[in-house]
Amino acid sequence: MFKNYFKIAVRNLWKTKGYSFLNIAGLAIGIACAGLIFLWVEDEVTYDQYYSNNKNIYKVKNSQTYDGTTFVFDATPGPLAQSMKADIPGIKTTARTTWGNRVLFSLDDKTIYEQGLYVDSGFFSIFHFRFLKGNAANPFPQLHSLVVTSDMAEKFFGTTDIVGKTLKVNNEQDYVITAVIKDLPENASFNKVHWFSPFRIYGENNQWLQEWGNNGIITYVQTEDNTNSNSINKKLVGYVKSRNKEANSEMSIYPNSRWRLYDSFDKNGAEKEGRIRYVKLFSLIAWIILIIACINFMNLATARSEQRAREVGVRKVLGAVKSKLIFQFLAESLIMTFISALVAVVIMYFTLPAFNNLVEKHLSLNLLAPLHIISLLVIVLISGLLAGSYPAFYLSSFNPVMVLKKLKLKNGAGAGFIRKSLVVIQFSVSVILIICTVIIYQQIRHTKDRDLGFNKNNLVFMSLQGKLKDNFTPIKNELLQSGIAENASLSSSDELQYGSNSGDFSWDGKDPGKQLLVSMVFVSPEHLSTAGMKLKEGRDFYPNAAADSNNVIINETLAKAMKTKNVIGSIISWGDEGKYTVVGVVKDFIYNNVYTDPAPLIFFCNPGYANYLSIRFRPDSDIRTALSGMESIIKKYNPGYPVEYNFVDDVFDMYFKGETLVGKLAAVFAVLAIIISCLGLFGLSAFTAENRIKEIGIRKVLGASTGGLATLLSKDFIRMVFISCIIAFPIAWWVMHSWLQDFEYRVAISWWIFFGAGLLALLIALVTVSFQAVKAAIANPVKSLRME
Amino acid sequence: MIKITNLEKIYRTEEVETVALNKLSIEVKGGEFVAVMGPSGCGKSTLLNILGLLDDPDAGSFVFNGIEVAKFNERKRADLRKHNIGFVFQSFNLIDELTVFENVELPLIYTGVKSADRKKRVEEVLDKVQIMHRRNHYPQQLSGGQQQRVAVARAVVNSPKLILADEPTGNLDSSNGNEVMQMLTDLNEQGTTIVMVTHSEHDARYSHRIIRMLDGQTVLENIMV
Ligand SMILES: Nc1ncnc2c1ncn2[C@@H]1O[C@H](COP(=O)(O)OP(=O)(O)OP(=O)(O)O)[C@@H](O)[C@H]1O
Numbered sequence A: 001m002f003k004n005y006f007k008i009a010v011r012n013l014w015k016t017k018g019y020s021f022l023n024i025a026g027l028a029i030g031i032a033c034a035g036l037i038f039l040w041v042e043d044e045v046t047y048d049q050y051y052s053n054n055k056n057i058y059k060v061k062n063s064q065t066y067d068g069t070t071f072v073f074d075a076t077p078g079p080l081a082q083s084m085k086a087d088i089p090g091i092k093t094t095a096r097t098t099w100g101n102r103v104l105f106s107l108d109d110k111t112i113y114e115q116g117l118y119v120d121s122g123f124f125s126i127f128h129f130r131f132l133k134g135n136a137a138n139p140f141p142q143l144h145s146l147v148v149t150s151d152m153a154e155k156f157f158g159t160t161d162i163v164g165k166t167l168k169v170n171n172e173q174d175y176v177i178t179a180v181i182k183d184l185p186e187n188a189s190f191n192k193v194h195w196f197s198p199f200r201i202y203g204e205n206n207q208w209l210q211e212w213g214n215n216g217i218i219t220y221v222q223t224e225d226n227t228n229s230n231s232i233n234k235k236l237v238g239y240v241k242s243r244n245k246e247a248n249s250e251m252s253i254y255p256n257s258r259w260r261l262y263d264s265f266d267k268n269g270a271e272k273e274g275r276i277r278y279v280k281l282f283s284l285i286a287w288i289i290l291i292i293a294c295i296n297f298m299n300l301a302t303a304r305s306e307q308r309a310r311e312v313g314v315r316k317v318l319g320a321v322k323s324k325l326i327f328q329f330l331a332e333s334l335i336m337t338f339i340s341a342l343v344a345v346v347i348m349y350f351t352l353p354a355f356n357n358l359v360e361k362h363l364s365l366n367l368l369a370p371l372h373i374i375s376l377l378v379i380v381l382i383s384g385l386l387a388g389s390y391p392a393f394y395l396s397s398f399n400p401v402m403v404l405k406k407l408k409l410k411n412g413a414g415a416g417f418i419r420k421s422l423v424v425i426q427f428s429v430s431v432i433l434i435i436c437t438v439i440i441y442q443q444i445r446h447t448k449d450r451d452l453g454f455n456k457n458n459l460v461f462m463s464l465q466g467k468l469k470d471n472f473t474p475i476k477n478e479l480l481q482s483g484i485a486e487n488a489s490l491s492s493s494d495e496l497q498y499g500s501n502s503g504d505f506s507w508d509g510k511d512p513g514k515q516l517l518v519s520m521v522f523v524s525p526e527h528l529s530t531a532g533m534k535l536k537e538g539r540d541f542y543p544n545a546a547a548d549s550n551n552v553i554i555n556e557t558l559a560k561a562m563k564t565k566n567v568i569g570s571i572i573s574w575g576d577e578g579k580y581t582v583v584g585v586v587k588d589f590i591y592n593n594v595y596t597d598p599a600p601l602i603f604f605c606n607p608g609y610a611n612y613l614s615i616r617f618r619p620d621s622d623i624r625t626a627l628s629g630m631e632s633i634i635k636k637y638n639p640g641y642p643v644e645y646n647f648v649d650d651v652f653d654m655y656f657k658g659e660t661l662v663g664k665l666a667a668v669f670a671v672l673a674i675i676i677s678c679l680g681l682f683g684l685s686a687f688t689a690e691n692r693i694k695e696i697g698i699r700k701v702l703g704a705s706t707g708g709l710a711t712l713l714s715k716d717f718i719r720m721v722f723i724s725c726i727i728a729f730p731i732a733w734w735v736m737h738s739w740l741q742d743f744e745y746r747v748a749i750s751w752w753i754f755f756g757a758g759l760l761a762l763l764i765a766l767v768t769v770s771f772q773a774v775k776a777a778i779a780n781p782v783k784s785l786r787m788e
Numbered sequence B: 001m002i003k004i005t006n007l008e009k010i011y012r013t014e015e016v017e018t019v020a021l022n023k024l025s026i027e028v029k030g031g032e033f034v035a036v037m038g039p040s041g042c043g044k045s046t047l048l049n050i051l052g053l054l055d056d057p058d059a060g061s062f063v064f065n066g067i068e069v070a071k072f073n074e075r076k077r078a079d080l081r082k083h084n085i086g087f088v089f090q091s092f093n094l095i096d097e098l099t100v101f102e103n104v105e106l107p108l109i110y111t112g113v114k115s116a117d118r119k120k121r122v123e124e125v126l127d128k129v130q131i132m133h134r135r136n137h138y139p140q141q142l143s144g145g146q147q148q149r150v151a152v153a154r155a156v157v158n159s160p161k162l163i164l165a166d167e168p169t170g171n172l173d174s175s176n177g178n179e180v181m182q183m184l185t186d187l188n189e190q191g192t193t194i195v196m197v198t199h200s201e202h203d204a205r206y207s208h209r210i211i212r213m214l215d216g217q218t219v220l221e222n223i224m225v
């Protein structure tokens, strides 16, 4: 029986090669596109699932509330890890880590910066890395121990058999390699980390970490099996306050499964969706693209119903019941989908490199992996049934008496309406995607072009390694004298991430009940001018830093928040540590979050706390010669360290990675949706032309013009695109309106985008349809009339 | 074998109501060869469709092999049909996508005959209608007469008790037509009941009895001698 269906299906495919091609191409594109998206989704949802004890891994989250707004972050006090393990039952291990340290390693004449972490040895009990060499139970037998990844081991030694060998760190201290671990998969945090050393080394250089009031490191927790995180969190309420009354921190543990996809919090400190939104959105789009492709199948199958009707009739006369016919048509569409899936796999293999490039991952399709093969089969099954269902029920319900009598099927009302509605759905989706793509790009452009309040071009920064800080003055002088740079300065953080902040500031007239979180930056006097910031009031720091050590410059937002008449000259106190006079107000500039207005900020004139060197090149200089000039000057004063720097505008562009990815994917989806819809439209218009060939012939004989006939045939389709626009506009507006709510700094949605998207869809549809319409209209009428 | 009494069939469209069968009563005995004749539009095909259980009457009784089937649902009708009735149409109605062999095989598939058995039986009937040598051809590659022979083969492959033929020679020239009529006669001699609609007095002469219809009613019955 199945063999019989199979035969008919294959012969049908072959007999109507053109339509089969349209169907298979559309479905294959849809399946390939959905397949790629699902690969991406798989990668995202399995992120950080590398460790065998995932369910027991947590990170400590710190939330602080200022003036009704809660900030949730990872920085925790140094003593927390040990203390909570001792105090709270259900905690198996805790471990502190730093945020990531770039350290210079040298072996003979090889000197390379590598990213790594200082960690408590408990870290390796929490995260089960694969130890290739060395002892996982005792990774740090001595203070200057070094656990490296096989990647880093290969880089220096060309082998992983290196336990006991040493590497020099920062040109000072020899560290002994005590273990080599397997490189982590790309979708695991710590993937960019290449070495681990005992936290004690870091702790000893940062005594401030000993205090409960200072938050500076990350704490990881491994719970005992069968321990509820709620019970631990209950014990953590007020935990830090009980150690330090001043502290404004509440701790809680946050499970590994949510680090990647959530880890986002609203103003009340409640968890909200992070990356998972995109995972959900793209999964939804994957299904929509599949449905669009299935719609082609349904439409072409029902449009061809007249050709199939006689077969249905004959089969019914010979005793086939409806259910058998339904089964037959479903089997046919499954065969078709299966062929499409094979084509889709080929398409995926060819497009995967480009897709990986787009999403910046290394995804791969593995047909031997059960998950992939099963997912593919599920996609085939679902789209096969989806695509086949309507034609199957529609075709199998034909009345054999009508069919065999060659009565014209009443194809009009019912089936025609459904067919048109399906086309309308396809085009609505296309129009929505076009509009979304344009608005997302507009938003990115809008933010990128935003007046930052400083000049991000021709500006580089580098972290202060070796003797850079000590030799700042001669370096700066030489940079200026050689004409390479316009200015150079030191600062505690780079221009885009003014990191540390405190709620401990007060001034005359400040409401004591309200704490205001203020960012702090410690700079050399040239910093504001190097960055190109503008003063609104007062003056810049004097060139002699010591002269301004008790003076500060604040930003406009803070000046406004202080609500004093004469900001210049007013006094700001920082806890009990000191009083500072405001000498200047800098015009607001954007930092940390490019989508919001800047938070209050204070510049202290204290280059002693600097971590970064900024250099502004002359605007007219050739970047390549400027860079090589800079490199040789810095090498001269800081030998033994490779010169590594970043352009501020490059780093700035990286902030848009997430949005740019969404924009690019939306564009790809929009193009695919249009291509698939047009394949369907192309087939459908061919059928319309074919079905009306006799009418066209008669009209032509009676004197209708080619243009008139083409219009007659295209009119219906144009109307469908119009209806699609009417449906798509409000949906697209709503989707984009809610998306934009995430950004405080955002574009206004303008009507011309809708108009343009509608026009584009119309043009594309017109081109697709008119090809068939014109072909039918110029055909010789004698031929078509004689056929009957 | 067939006994219909006061059978009515009314077609309703938006504007008009057509009474296709008007209180029609007919009886056909097992082994009979009956021809139905009458002007175009008098209800012959309608009658045949009802006899073939493709369509249901609006009123009246239809007893088939002693069972009242007028109120059967589609499933039951299909079941009864595939085991008992074979059809031959004026326009052959072969499936273009299937070969001669596969077309004839189809009824056996629907009645669940095993593959090896099917092959034997299909070859038997194809032999009988002398089309064995074209078994792997598609319908379009055959002449009209050959196609109708395949259609007859398909109608008889299940050894039905009743064959319904609606103008089986309507699309054929006289020599091909005669061949088909001869085949039907042979089948009838082997015991198959045949009801045939025709416009041709010549063809009607192959039958035992002619039922003449007008406006959905029988007006005359001629017994052949
Ligand atoms: N589906 C239908 N809807 C409406 N009227 C119908 C339908 N089928 C048949 N009729 C009408 O019923 C009447 C009988 O039709 P039927 O097909 O049985 O005629 P016929 O005797 O077979 O004619 P012919 O010799 O031309 O084939 C005709 O008047 C026809 O118009």
Ligand SMILES: [Mg+2]
Pocket: B044, B045, B046
């Ligand atoms: Mg008729």
